[in-house]
Amino acid sequence: MKSNKLILIALILAAVVGFVALDGGRFLSLDYLQQSHARFAELYAARPLSVVAGYFVIYVLATALSFPGATILTLAGGAVFGLGWGLLIVSFASSIGATLAFLAARFVLRDSVETRFGKRLADLNAGVARDGAFYLFTLRLVPLVPFFVINLAMGLTKMRVGVFYIVSQLGMLAGTAVYVNAGTQLSKITSLQGILSPALLGSFVLLGVFPLLARKVIEAIKKRKVYARWQAVRPKTFDRNLVVIGAGAGGLVSAYIAAAVKAKVTLVEAHKMGGDCLNYGCVPSKALIKSARVAHQMKHAHRYGLESYSRLSDKGQRPISFKSVMARVQAVIAAIAPHDSVERYTSLGVEVLQGHAKIINPWTVEIALSDGARQLLTTRNIVIAAGARPFVPPLPGLSEVAYVTSDTLWERFAELDEAPKRLLVLGGGPIGCELAQSFARLGSKVTLVEMAPRLLMREDLEVSGVVMDALRADGVRVLTGHKAQRVERLPAGASADLAGNAVTQPAKATRSLPAGGVLVVEHQGVELRIEFDQLLCAVGRAARLTGYGLEDIGIAVGKTVETNDYLQTLYPNIYAVGDVAGPFQLTHVAAHQAWYAAVNALFGDLKSFKADYSVIPWATFTDPEVARVGLSEQEALAQGVAFEVTRYGIDDLDRAIADSEARGWVKVLTVPGKDRILGVTIVGTHAGDLLAEFVLAMRHGLGLNKILGTIHTYPTLCEANKYAAGQWKRAHQPERLLAWVRKYHDWKRG
Template identity: 30%
Template sequence: MTLSESNMQTAQLEITGMTCTHCAVTIQQLLLRQPGIQEARVDFAEGKGWVRFDPQQISPDQIRQAVAQTPTYRVSRITLMQQGPASDGGTYTYRLIIIGGGSAAFAAAIRAEELGLETLMINDALPIGGTCVNVGCVPSKTLIRTAEAAFHARHSFFDAVRPRGADIDFPRVIHDKQELVESLRQKKYLDVVSDFEHLKIISGHARLADAHTVVVNDGESYTGEKILLATGSRPRIPDIPGLKEVGYLTNRSLFELEEKPKSLTIMGAGYIGCEIAMAYRRLGVQVRIIEFTDRVLRSQMPDISAELEHWMRAEGIEIWPNFRAQRFERTAEGILIHGTFPDGRYHSFLETGYVVVATGIQANVEELGLEAVGVQLAGSGHIAVNDFMQTSVPHIYAAGDVADTPAYVYTAAYEGKIAVNHAFLSDSQEKLDYRVLPWVIFTDPQVAGVGMDEAQAERQGIPYEVGKLPLSEIPRALAARDTRGFIKLIRHAETDQLLGARVVAPEGGELIMTLSLAMKYHIPVQELASQLFPYLTLQEGIKLAALAFSKDVHKLSCCAS
């Protein structure tokens, strides 16, 4: 077979285990026997080898594996020396250009370094680390945990314990939050790539000038064989008269306030709005939620919404469902919010603190030059991708919040790795699989889920059964005097396979991975019912919920099955 010179690549191998020149000759002959390797040279003195190969026939990982089949020789690093061919007959500046600096971008950069790919990362807007570490997961969850500590200092589920309250140093809360953000940004992002030999990071706004060329700040241009778009998302701001003029906060700006707000009106009762509401209420802020649909967490089944809403109201959070804000007005006393209810009734009220917008997210796709190169968007405004993270332009990939995939930090990292593997490993078949994706909403009680719910099973015509167990039937919850919530399992009525699960419980998120694994490995529900779960753990609730399909758990003694 004649190899096309335009497709050939050269790699440098760092080889361990050689003790003499005969070792070098042995490895060299081994490499030359591999399909796709045209030339090979190994030098014992330098501990290195060089191969010229066709990436369509053999990948760097396969070269590494070929050497690893010997008893003692190993390839510790592979560096691709020759850049990919450009359309004009020259070479690309980089094998991979990553636009973005968050979780998807860093996962891609780590994988690219493992493959020895010359990579450029261009970051703009948020600092390195993106949404999660700077304005999302890390700051919100540490504030939620701080608020929980304050709540438990004032409230006890045990009549015999009388809490004495909490003295909250709010500026210190924000200072500690920011200290954690900066620490994790350094340790989990910048330090991770500090010794990478093939990665360059620059700051600036990147735009696609053509399918292989990226221009930064309308100045310097770089060419890349493959491009990964990982520009993330930002809060979606509704177009309501007066909202921009009165000034509003999002989770980004709210978490920066060092003076505790007197009150908040939160627009939106999705997971972001609910998490913010509970955290700030427990930190001593008066909180109101306005939601244009009929309940909180509208994406979930009504019983989940009702359970969470009950406990939110019990903590003093005002919830206004079916209220659509129509106009905002700044007055001397505060922000006047005008709106209507579905029956046409008009109502206005005064917010003397701040308005927080939590009405969803939108992808950062503006001014990327997508239209010029033919990258298509999904109906949601996110970049449309296939199961390998390819866009409508095959050598351009997208991952993380900018893509039309679930918007979690752990899925973003997963997608970044899949994109690089597919782009540079010809034999990679790894693709997206979110059938058993677990997720958690960090309210209290937490809401967690995996797989489908009853409505989704109904729409797909799947015969299903629901087993629902209140926490009042779980010994651990009874011992803790905290029986808020339930565990709900949805199973296939004919095969006994778990179709999905929903948990509403204190620390309920700690249960969901067990249920995800049960789905992934096709463990029947009755098999879950027969397993030995430790007594007085919340995990035991999974066993009891599984038993509820065939037995009346009210009539079981402790630990009986």
């Protein structure tokens, strides 16, 4: 394949060199055509088939090699063959030549372009697959765009050859007809610029715009068709500009933006303001992680020159009160709750209703209020931001034990005087890893079971290894590659021995949850039995999609609601954001989407914006933390994106050493030979905070040189970013220039 490419490149270069060396351009000038017109006409009259064949081959080659002069050849076609035959011959010759140029660009250039710009080309290919034929047709209608540029550019995409040829054949017909017709009047042409008058150019532009206008008309027809069954109930006036369903991150931001631009907006929440993040997810888990981290530091206080709490335990003192830890979690939630409260959003101009919303038709929402009353609201637009709930797998016997999820554990565990003695965590994703480590540090004997071969499958292998080592260092028994088969319940007051036999235990005075059980797992064809007092199910989250009337009005639901790039559902006035829309189950992405949904809903008639997922950061808050933005190494390899890796070890950082946190790294993927950032993975303390600088850089197209040139406070952890940029710089030193600089300094010393 490589040798074939070299041969083709050599042939193309030879043709170009030959064309230039032999001054081939003189044959493709208006003067030469006018001088030779009579001779060509005589030759055509004497040997018509030979002239047509020769002209056809020359035209195809000139177009395939992107030689200048296609306009002259088109004029010649009109001058020699007349309008009818000239249009027929030129139309097919130009389309075939353009397709050959398209194929040459694909064969010679596409692999190297994909290697360097894989991610961007993937986005382009997605657009081409969706609308490529339409836009190619539009470009072909406007001769202001050089056709050879279109040929080469389209060759770099995954547009099908047949589609390219057919669209080119049809799209270039109008422009070809103008030039062929001009060729029939060759004696009257004084310059090529004279062929296209301003009026004619304006006509072509209008012709090119016509498909866009036609598309708008088609979209309007489709829109009317979508709403056809509801036209009889469409309100003439509306109670609200926007109704938002769900008061989590996505819903709160949507309502906030609507109120800020003085729209009349109602926010409906069936349960707690703040949604999952405030009440069950981000906030309580981070509060627990902080308490667990402090407990870990107390246990290992000798690392800081202090007395560890193990000595307090020896003295009969209990250093950790689990009940106090859980009380602190609730206190943190209560402290943050006013930020998301009914009172705050009411003061901002949002009407907040406590109740369950159901969409009756595209413009009407019925709200079952918490006081038992019902209210109907008509609205121009709706934003669905219902969030997600923990996914509970259909595991036989699971419902027979008192399992908890990341939602229910906060209330259930608040009843305990002590942390669960034996906690089994099902799931090795971010939630499972964070909670397993935290409860282990708070005194639980934790077993984590993951069906996949490693933890945190979205991260690089080395990241998974570091997190596994950290969990095991904290006493977590990590079982990867173990598939849960079933759960067996133990009778009250009993536990299981290693063989799974029930063993009666004396009752304890402290409060506890109902008896646990045994999880049966399969590993390499062998069944194992794992006893537990409490099982935490953390295998993922599923979007809340039922009960909102979506299916009743024809909006199909799967794992999420299908939306377009503007976050519109089947009905253009109904939007979905956050977990119900995907593709990321992240609070900050929900808030990010909410801006687009709210703005598009309120101002979409003037200007709409496509949701931008180009730079999405995320973090897993284990200890050490894992934070990433952009591509990981495994993703870059899977996508065929060429990259360089620059790595800085945080164990070398002064502040990390001073804090006894000297572990982890900053790993940056860049375009080969350039400082443009493709992705960053940080492992270490406060990795999520350190990542922000790289997120900013990627969002605004700043490279590592800019980060290196930024002053960072000493001594801080964020210096790791600067030193990573310095590592890249040292690897790309201009060695030849430095050799001359050395000679200069030698000369200066005499």
